[in-house]
Amino acid sequence: NAGVTQTPKFQVLKTGQSMTLQCAQDMNHNSMYWYRQDPGMGLRLIYYSASEGTTDKGEVPNGYNVSRLNKREFSLRLESAAPSQTSVYFCASSELYEQYFGPGTRLTVT
Amino acid sequence: EDQVTQSPEALRLQEGESSSLNCSYTVSGLRGLFWYRQDPGKGPEFLFTLYSAGEEKEKERLKATLTKKESFLHITAPKPEDSATYLCAVQAENYGQNFVFGPGTRLSVLP
Numbered sequence: 001n002a003g004v005t006q007t008p009k010f011q012v013l014k015t016g017q018s019m020t021l022q023c024a025q026d027m028n029h030n031s032m033y034w035y036r037q038d039p040g041m042g043l044r045l046i047y048y049s050a051s052e053g054t055t056d057k058g059e060v061p062n063g064y065n066v067s068r069l070n071k072r073e074f075s076l077r078l079e080s081a082a083p084s085q086t087s088v089y090f091c092a093s094s095e096l097y098e099q100y101f102g103p104g105t106r107l108t109v110t
Numbered sequence: 111e112d113q114v115t116q117s118p119e120a121l122r123l124q125e126g127e128s129s130s131l132n133c134s135y136t137v138s139g140l141r142g143l144f145w146y147r148q149d150p151g152k153g154p155e156f157l158f159t160l161y162s163a164g165e166e167k168e169k170e171r172l173k174a175t176l177t178k179k180e181s182f183l184h185i186t187a188p189k190p191e192d193s194a195t196y197l198c199a200v201q202a203e204n205y206g207q208n209f210v211f212g213p214g215t216r217l218s219v220l221p
Contacts, residue, residue: 004153031207042114042197043154043211050207058208090153097142097201099209101153 002026004102006091012108013081021076021105023091031094032074033058034066036087037104043090049074081109113137114200116212123188123219131183131196131215139203143181145174146197148214154197188219 045058049068092099146154158167160176
């Protein structure tokens with residue numbers, strides 16, 4: 001089992017560019033999440049999906065969109081990247097309350 | 111406002127020197143409190159879930175406890191490989207699927 005996988009591992013964007021972060025899990029979990037982690041601020045929830053076909057906003061959704069493609073995959077899209085979106089992005093999945101995280105994507109927006 | 115705080119921000123221990131990390135929370139309707147370990151450049155790794163005051167969980171040199179206002183992660187006779195950032199998170203009744211994470215405690219264990 002690979003657990004939770006994320007691509008890419010690193011990305012540099014210019015302001016205004018768009019990109020999609022990919023996440024997949026092989027644990028047959030219903031719930032999936034996208035977080036961002038910034039120094040001194042802890043993990044903050046961007047969006048989550050409680051089940052296939054549903055998505056909901058978290059604490060910091062502005063500037064992001066998500067797609068729950070199927071039970072395995074949950075993608076995060078930045079339509080017009082801004083320097084404030086420079087961060088490390090983590091995807092997670094869970095069946096109940098115990099979350100399993102991917103290795104993260106380090107994104108820099110210049 | 112619901113809050114999760116952790117102290118200390120950073121902690122340096124000598125190998126074998128036991129200590130505790132604190133996670134304080136102000137939420138109503140706690141569903142669960144979670145501890146994670148995060149190594150540099152990696153995603154958080156799940157350690158424990160605590161559901162009610164008085165509950166304790168143990169794993170190797172780590173022991174997590176929970177009261178109505180805080181949780182402690184006790185580290186007994188730590189080794190250098192215990193060096194990591196330890197995160198706590200809470201899930202509450204009015205959160206839906208949302209989790210609120212604390213900022214973490216960065217632990218360094220020196221040989």
